[in-house]
Amino acid sequence: MNSYTQLYIITLSFLFGMFFYIFAKYNLWIIKKLKPILKYIVTFIFIIDVVIIYIYIIYKINKGIFHIYFLLSIFLGFILMNKIYPKLTNRINILWKKFLKKE
Numbered sequence: 517m518n519s520y521t522q523l524y525i526i527t528l529s530f531l532f533g534m535f536f537y538i539f540a541k542y543n544l545w546i547i548k549k550l551k552p553i554l555k556y557i558v559t560f561i562f563i564i565d566v567v568i569i570y571i572y573i574i575y576k577i578n579k580g581i582f583h584i585y586f587l588l589s590i591f592l593g594f595i596l597m598n599k600i601y602p603k604l605t606n607r608i609n610i611l612w613k614k615f616l617k618k619e
Contacts, residue, residue, distance in 0.1 A: 528577070529570075529593070533593025537597035538597065541601070
């Protein structure tokens with residue numbers, strides 16, 4: 517695997533970690549209303565789906581060669597999104613309110 521492919525996959529893994537955080541927040545929002553056993557089932561299916569999607573992406577890009585620093589990149593993307601998500605949603609809400617007032 518050449519360095520271009522590695523850099524591409526590390527960047528993609530980082531972005532995947534950020535999207536995983538957003539999907540996990542959405543999943544949490546969905547399962548709040550469910551019974552406890554359904555919460556476990558839906559969460560299990562969600563995790564399995566996310567893992568299958570990531571493995572499919574890795575397989576399509578570099579024939580399934582997986583390195584541990586790809587996981588580190590996903591983890592860093594998840595942590596970064598955990599830090600900036602509240603600020604980002606607050607900024608979007610402020611801009612949305614300004615946009616609605618103009619109309």
